[in-house]
Amino acid sequence: MGNPKRVPVGIVGASGYGGVQLIRLLMEHPEVEIVYLGGDSSAGKPYTDLYPHLFHKVSLNVEPIDIDVIASRCEVVFLGLPNGIACDLAPILVEKGCKVLDLSADYRFKDLETYTTWYKKDRTDQKTAQKAVYGLPELYREEIKASPLIGCPGCYPTASILALSPLLKQGLIVPETAIIDAKSGTSGGGRQAKVNMLLAEADNSLGAYGVAKHRHTPEIEQICSDLAGHEVRVQFTPHLIPMVRGILATVYATLRDPGLVREDLITIYGAFYRSSSFVKILPTGVYPQTKWACGTNLCYIGIEVDPRTDRIIVMSAIDNLIKGQAGQAVQCLNLMMGWDEALGLPQMSFYP
Amino acid sequence: MGNPKRVPVGIVGASGYGGVQLIRLLMEHPEVEIVYLGGDSSAGKPYTDLYPHLFHKVSLNVEPIDIDVIASRCEVVFLGLPNGIACDLAPILVEKGCKVLDLSADYRFKDLETYTTWYKKDRTDQKTAQKAVYGLPELYREEIKASPLIGCPGCYPTASILALSPLLKQGLIVPETAIIDAKSGTSGGGRQAKVNMLLAEADNSLGAYGVAKHRHTPEIEQICSDLAGHEVRVQFTPHLIPMVRGILATVYATLRDPGLVREDLITIYGAFYRSSSFVKILPTGVYPQTKWACGTNLCYIGIEVDPRTDRIIVMSAIDNLIKGQAGQAVQCLNLMMGWDEALGLPQMSFYP
Amino acid sequence: MGNPKRVPVGIVGASGYGGVQLIRLLMEHPEVEIVYLGGDSSAGKPYTDLYPHLFHKVSLNVEPIDIDVIASRCEVVFLGLPNGIACDLAPILVEKGCKVLDLSADYRFKDLETYTTWYKKDRTDQKTAQKAVYGLPELYREEIKASPLIGCPGCYPTASILALSPLLKQGLIVPETAIIDAKSGTSGGGRQAKVNMLLAEADNSLGAYGVAKHRHTPEIEQICSDLAGHEVRVQFTPHLIPMVRGILATVYATLRDPGLVREDLITIYGAFYRSSSFVKILPTGVYPQTKWACGTNLCYIGIEVDPRTDRIIVMSAIDNLIKGQAGQAVQCLNLMMGWDEALGLPQMSFYP
Amino acid sequence: MGNPKRVPVGIVGASGYGGVQLIRLLMEHPEVEIVYLGGDSSAGKPYTDLYPHLFHKVSLNVEPIDIDVIASRCEVVFLGLPNGIACDLAPILVEKGCKVLDLSADYRFKDLETYTTWYKKDRTDQKTAQKAVYGLPELYREEIKASPLIGCPGCYPTASILALSPLLKQGLIVPETAIIDAKSGTSGGGRQAKVNMLLAEADNSLGAYGVAKHRHTPEIEQICSDLAGHEVRVQFTPHLIPMVRGILATVYATLRDPGLVREDLITIYGAFYRSSSFVKILPTGVYPQTKWACGTNLCYIGIEVDPRTDRIIVMSAIDNLIKGQAGQAVQCLNLMMGWDEALGLPQMSFYP
Structure with a gap:
């Protein structure tokens, strides 16, 4: 960490399994640097209180979720929060010029009525939602490249x-x-x-x-x-x-x-x-x-x-957790940034 | 073992998982006594060489498969052999008066052509096969009661x-x-x-x-x-x-x-x-x-x-291994013998 | 359930794994009948809300923990509560003539100072604790037979x-x-x-x-x-x-x-x-x-x-959960009641 | 594969778990190229018959074990064979100038008598065995750098x-x-x-x-x-x-x-x-x-x-399979070749 040419990225909601995959993938990604980890329940704690095996790799603390701090520090923001929260944060972050990749269901639906029916939450961010692209590169590669907001698939x-x-x-x-x-x-x-x-x-x-x-x-x-x-x-x-x-x-x-x-x-x-x-x-x-x-x-x-x-x-x-979540988000990030789509993404399992 | 009023049963092909379930179930069954365990590869060995945890419970040796010995000693015979072998043994055992419960596929088909198509073995025991009943008590309870030969379901x-x-x-x-x-x-x-x-x-x-x-x-x-x-x-x-x-x-x-x-x-x-x-x-x-x-x-x-x-x-x-194999065979046996259908069959799992 | 000759037993703290083992074992035990299931958080609910697989076997509801109700209804009481609670209930139950088998740590120690040092709870039930026997039948068989209160081993x-x-x-x-x-x-x-x-x-x-x-x-x-x-x-x-x-x-x-x-x-x-x-x-x-x-x-x-x-x-x-907990408690119960030590206790695993 | 500046390596006994780890690690290693996979039972078959998930990555066939072929093609040879075979191959390979990393027990012992006592095989390759170094870099880093033959630890x-x-x-x-x-x-x-x-x-x-x-x-x-x-x-x-x-x-x-x-x-x-x-x-x-x-x-x-x-x-x-086997062998290779000890070796697990 510290390479000034790397793109600064933040992860909001870093404590879950999606968060720890992102950290794992982004730390080995050659073009980015993690500069912010945000969370509610674990704010103020070292991240490695949550995942002790990273004690030698991750020195960041979990910070409270402050949207101004995030926007000022990060060029790219991953949101790994429970459903129904990203739709409050993403509109502001996008307006402030961040590229946003949301891992929740909030930006997966073109039709917000469907979202409201199944997720029981009313939405007022139609304008932002219209810009969102469903983050499945195999189907929507070109749209992802052009969008500031990705609703990453389930x-x-x-x-x-x-x-x-x-x-x-x-x-x-x-x-x-x-x-x-x-x-x-x-x-x-x-x-x-x-x-x-x-x-x-x-x-x-x-x-x-x-x-x-x-x-x-x-x-x-x-x-x-x-x-x-x-x-x-x-x-x-x-x-x-x-x-x-x-x-x-x-x-x-x-x-x-x-x-x-x-x-x-x-x-x-x-x-x-x-x-x-x-x-x-x-x-x-x-x-x-x-x-x-x-x-x-x-x-x-x-x-x-x-x-x-x-x-x-x-x-x-x-x-x-990878193609089904965090890896696919990184794949989308690569497209958004104009990098090689496969950058930093593992392609061989350890077997068995 | 040794109660003269118990029905003597034998298990041919006792070394597999079906066999060891049968042994477990039949040893706690109040009306039967295991008097014969047969097998090829392990003939001559104590059964507990195969399953050491039974060392204090099972003193029988695995014996060679000798059809005269089996018929003379057993009133009921379970066959737990690879597909295509029971159809050589069952006709003789049935003729000699044994009740036979076959756990292989050999007696599951009314139509032996279907058997031959899928199992690649020609059959000459049509007469015996006609007597066989598909051993699913929930559907064929009455037929099972009346038959000397059960083709236990997969x-x-x-x-x-x-x-x-x-x-x-x-x-x-x-x-x-x-x-x-x-x-x-x-x-x-x-x-x-x-x-x-x-x-x-x-x-x-x-x-x-x-x-x-x-x-x-x-x-x-x-x-x-x-x-x-x-x-x-x-x-x-x-x-x-x-x-x-x-x-x-x-x-x-x-x-x-x-x-x-x-x-x-x-x-x-x-x-x-x-x-x-x-x-x-x-x-x-x-x-x-x-x-x-x-x-x-x-x-x-x-x-x-x-x-x-x-x-x-x-x-x-x-x-x-129980309702899908050995337990269902015992359920059929109970019907064939006129006993309570549920005799000796466990009805509550240990959870978790 | 309903056999008037069976000994009425109750289980306080029936919602955990120890509780469900006890239910499993006691329901197949020929000499007892479960007449009471007690708990705090699940009081008022059918027991099978906790363990749906028992829906056809257990019709009891979980009842609030009322010591008079327990003592009036049960001859034997199993306590399956967190450490530090049994020592409040057992003295009264014993005094009211119940046989008590405690699955927590409360009655495992002769020396209550050791208990207090390791479990951080002061105790005032020395008199009752003196009567308690460590429920390991292989070592303390005779003492268990003579005691009204068993501290079942960890x-x-x-x-x-x-x-x-x-x-x-x-x-x-x-x-x-x-x-x-x-x-x-x-x-x-x-x-x-x-x-x-x-x-x-x-x-x-x-x-x-x-x-x-x-x-x-x-x-x-x-x-x-x-x-x-x-x-x-x-x-x-x-x-x-x-x-x-x-x-x-x-x-x-x-x-x-x-x-x-x-x-x-x-x-x-x-x-x-x-x-x-x-x-x-x-x-x-x-x-x-x-x-x-x-x-x-x-x-x-x-x-x-x-x-x-x-x-x-x-x-x-x-x-x-059996020899290490609920089964051993039943083994102690058998001794306390003068029954065959092995009554109702499984002796053969299902393998594999 | 095909970069002429990469060091050509071979794996003899590539079909086991050690072999497939080596392939996984060496394919992502920036300085080597796998040019030979050898085996007995699977000789002649595509490697991906053994590990179909690699079908898009590995196009090599398993070849018969021919020591001249190996020595002519490979600068480095990993031996992943059952105990007692490497000691027949390694002396020749070392003499022909190959660096050899043996994953079996054959070159782990300074004292061949101990080997013979525990592994029941007489040895005649004392001279070669004297050159072998126990491949635990944390203890024998300098010796590993200087040796042509490594006995990789169990x-x-x-x-x-x-x-x-x-x-x-x-x-x-x-x-x-x-x-x-x-x-x-x-x-x-x-x-x-x-x-x-x-x-x-x-x-x-x-x-x-x-x-x-x-x-x-x-x-x-x-x-x-x-x-x-x-x-x-x-x-x-x-x-x-x-x-x-x-x-x-x-x-x-x-x-x-x-x-x-x-x-x-x-x-x-x-x-x-x-x-x-x-x-x-x-x-x-x-x-x-x-x-x-x-x-x-x-x-x-x-x-x-x-x-x-x-x-x-x-x-x-x-x-x-990594620090305990194939990864440690690659760590030794890095030392033998004068590369960064950590080259190509993963340092963060995917959790959970």
């Missing part, structure tokens, strides 16, 4: 949308048949102490939650509808898996053309993601393990077609 | 069929929309040493396998077709989960009558399983955790309806 | 003391060389939501805690001193292991007589525990896995001698 | 010796009181399919193995004796922990000077490791979690003194 939507995009964009499936059965490690639930997330409860067990009502549903549907060119409804069911990191989305849909075989679809996916270096389309017969993506910004996609049922089954695996 | 089919049966039997869904996304602990893969089942590989990871080609598909379809009264095809995708025991099947299907709400369906399921004490239909809004079923012969079923998509989502949780 | 002390007792009782080791390196699953930390017990934190990791200051140290030392006949100090270090249940204590000590070999010691241990059916001394060269004890009231002990260093290494494995 | 010895070195070097403890209770994730057992390493067996369980006879004992003793200046015997007990990666060594020893407090020892350790950037001495009261070291070449050390017993307890945590 973890499940990232895995789900990357699995569905080529199919919807090219009209290959009957959209209303799309079913997303998603499985996530428990770090997706954050660092809050909750009984159902205790190892003693969650280990050696498995269950669905939020069935037919999880708030990532409208987020997925918004992007799917954008791709399809008409309104799309999907079935989305998340499950909690006894592991720390990783999401696997198993996506089912009925093919419009039952003549397509899996090799056709692998070719189509390969072409669709040709310029997206973080999406890896697996060869015939290979299905992704979430572990392959752990610690990386990659999304591995495996494809199968069942000629008995005319369905395609797409499996996409990501690290929920 | 673990995935048990969870899947229990979730689907009321829907198919009563024509509530469009059958071809049925999708089963199943998740299993790794003990389902048996006690064979395989690289992909090592803790170092399988822990903290998650993936699908056998997509669109798993051999439990035709087994599920056979029973679904029987229930529906016409041929049914389902989509079945198994996943390996980083835990030891448990299966969760998440089943999706489109309701014929979009006016049905989840409370209706909970009532329907409750009625359907009224006389099946091992199937527990959960109240509104409660979804099963696999852990709840671990160490028991229970199947917990949670039900949700999505009015946005007119789909029902059914989640069923079992212990893959 | 989980770590149970594993540690069972490993050390024959050595100390018979003067085989140099006591001050005893080192106990103990490893526990996270359920030992209870059902309170704490960040360090989240699966995301505790899984795939391992660490020591409470080094040189854990409060189970004086408890172990008290019993060790009693066995040795003089004051003994031990080194005790607990570790948190990424698993739900189970404790392994690896105990090191220097042998007084370097001529002893492991077979001698196996013989000595076997003799020492001859009338203790829950302690299983493993044969030469077999070391215990915690999994072997899971779901049981057993303690498996493996013994090794290192002739290079003249040390004995004893490994003891228990289920921390 | 995983347990790395964690154990780093914990003990300052104590032995400065005579602070009574050496024969040293007890190392070590706990390892199962990846330490390698990628061979073994029943006891299956997730179904090893998950949710814990046990010791190799008690009083593990082959890392003489390796630890050799270095401890070198540090102490006289022969030292230690007690070493390894345990298998239900996690993938990581080792924690909990080390106990009696202090010679009971006046020392933990702050003194933290200062002493800090000074001892002042020029060793990978060893992190934790502040007072902080104990290491293995997770902190995962994916890094770090060793975290926590220190406690028990004034009641005059013992020091040192806890050291490493990633068994």
Whole structure:
């Protein structure tokens, strides 16, 4: 820290898992310097009180959230706060000239009514929200480059949308048949102490939650509808898996053309993601393990077609905290700043 | 051991996880006595060489598989062998008057052509196979009571069929929309040493396998077709989960009558399983955790309806080695012998 | 429930893991009936709000803690409360004629000064405390039979003391060389939501805690001193292991007589525990896995001698929630009531 | 791959976990290029048949082990073979001018008799073995720089010796009181399919193995004796922990000077490791979690003194596959080549 040519960045809400990923990634990023860490409950404490393993690397204290301080010190601000708070901060930060990357749901929706319906909060920042871009570079690369405000995608939507995009964009499936059965490690639930997330409860067990009502549903549907060119409804069911990191989305849909075989679809996916270096389309017969993506910004996609049922089954695996959260935000930052999209982003997991 | 009034039972293929569950269950069963343990690779060894924690409980040696010895000593025989072997032994054992419960796939199919297509083995025991009953007591209770030969269901089919049966039997869904996304602990893969089942590989990871080609598909379809009264095809995708025991099947299907709400369906399921004490239909809004079923012969079923998509989502949780294998076999034995169906079968898990 | 001949028992503090084990064990116990469940934070709620998997088994509500109600309804009371509360309730309950089994630390110490030093609470119930017996049946069987008040041992002390007792009782080791390196699953930390017990934190990791200051140290030392006949100090270090249940204590000590070999010691241990059916001394060269004890009231002990260093290494494995807590309490209850010591206590794990 | 200025390196025995770590680390190392991967059982196959997640990164095939080919193509050779094979290859490779880093036990012992006693193999390569240096840079930095052949330490010895070195070097403890209770994730057992390493067996369980006879004992003793200046015997007990990666060594020893407090020892350790950037001495009261070291070449050390017993307890945590194996080998390579010791070695884990 201290290189004057580096871009000064701040993280508001640095105490959670998203925050600590950002710190990890940004500290090894060659073009930025972390100059501010903000938080409420831990304000005034050394950051390493929260994460002692960083004691030799991070000397910053958590500071109170003061928007003038942030704007005066930071060129780029990551917001890692609970839903419904960023929409109070971002308008001011953007006005003051900061580039803002919000990791909450606040700027993911074009239509704030949908947000209000699902997140139960009225919004008055329509003007700012109109400028926000959904931070999925594989779909909105050019828009991200041009925007000062990014609504970074949820973890499940990232895995789900990357699995569905080529199919919807090219009209290959009957959209209303799309079913997303998603499985996530428990770090997706954050660092809050909750009984159902205790190892003693969650280990050696498995269950669905939020069935037919999880708030990532409208987020997925918004992007799917954008791709399809008409309104799309999907079935989305998340499950909690006894592991720390990783999401696997198993996506089912009925093919419009039952003549397509899996090799056709692998070719189509390969072409669709040709310029997206973080999406890896697996060869015939290979299905992704979430572990392959752990610690990386990659999304591995495996494809199968069942000629008995005319369905395609797409499996996409990501690290929920990197490609599903902090890594994707850094990927967006790289685009916003005109840097190499892959700068500072890990591309090989440690296996096993 | 030694009570002359107890029914003498034998286990052929006792070295695997199915075998050790059977031993655990049968040793605490009040009406039987284990008098024979058979195996190939471990013949001649004390059984506790395989499972040292039983050293104070099990004094039997593993014996070579000699069909005359087995028939002369045992009134009931459990076969826990790889697929394709039971069909050589069972005809003789049945002829010699034994009751036979086969845990492999050999006697699960009415139609041996289907077996041959999926299991790649020609069969000449049609006559015996005709006598076999599919050992799912919740559906075939009376037939099981009357048969000398039970083809015990696979673990995935048990969870899947229990979730689907009321829907198919009563024509509530469009059958071809049925999708089963199943998740299993790794003990389902048996006690064979395989690289992909090592803790170092399988822990903290998650993936699908056998997509669109798993051999439990035709087994599920056979029973679904029987229930529906016409041929049914389902989509079945198994996943390996980083835990030891448990299966969760998440089943999706489109309701014929979009006016049905989840409370209706909970009532329907409750009625359907009224006389099946091992199937527990959960109240509104409660979804099963696999852990709840671990160490028991229970199947917990949670039900949700999505009015946005007119789909029902059914989640069923079992212990893959008990209700999904050895416990269900004992449940069948109880029926065959005219005992209380629940005799010797655990009904409460140790939690957590 | 409802058998008039069964002994009515109550559980105060039923919401934690100890409580739910007790419920599990007592519901299958042939001589008792649970008639009261008490708690503070969950008073008024159905017990199955806390543990939904029991919805078909437990119809009791959690009641407020009213000592007159408890005493009037229950012949036996289990106290599963945080440290420092039982000592307010037990004196009254005992006086009113209840048999009391306390799972907290309050009645584990003969010397209340030691309690006050380590648990920071002054005590005025010396008279009651004098009647209390340390509830480790393998050492204090006769005293337990005669007492109305049992201070049930901690989980770590149970594993540690069972490993050390024959050595100390018979003067085989140099006591001050005893080192106990103990490893526990996270359920030992209870059902309170704490960040360090989240699966995301505790899984795939391992660490020591409470080094040189854990409060189970004086408890172990008290019993060790009693066995040795003089004051003994031990080194005790607990570790948190990424698993739900189970404790392994690896105990090191220097042998007084370097001529002893492991077979001698196996013989000595076997003799020492001859009338203790829950302690299983493993044969030469077999070391215990915690999994072997899971779901049981057993303690498996493996013994090794290192002739290079003249040390004995004893490994003891228990289920921390059963032999280490609720099962041991039931074992004490059986003794207090004059029943078979093993009544209602599981002796075979489900493996794997 | 293809930069002509990079140093060409080969990996013989690339199929195991050590091999795949080396590939991961060396592919991101700025000064080397992998030009050869050798193996027996997988010779002729693409490397990504073994590790499909690398399909987009690694295009090399596994080649047969031909020593002339290796020597002609590689300037540096890593040997990741089973014990007892490297000693046949290394003498020739060294003679042909290669720098050799052996990950097996073959070149860890100065005294080949000790090797033969514990590894049951006679050796004829004394001359070569004399040139070998034990590859623990924190102790033998200068020797490593000057040697063509490095015997890379075992995983347990790395964690154990780093914990003990300052104590032995400065005579602070009574050496024969040293007890190392070590706990390892199962990846330490390698990628061979073994029943006891299956997730179904090893998950949710814990046990010791190799008690009083593990082959890392003489390796630890050799270095401890070198540090102490006289022969030292230690007690070493390894345990298998239900996690993938990581080792924690909990080390106990009696202090010679009971006046020392933990702050003194933290200062002493800090000074001892002042020029060793990978060893992190934790502040007072902080104990290491293995997770902190995962994916890094770090060793975290926590220190406690028990004034009641005059013992020091040192806890050291490493990633068994990086600092305990492949990362340490790369650290040695950096020294041998005159590069920055930390080049290409990760220093921050992804948490959680």
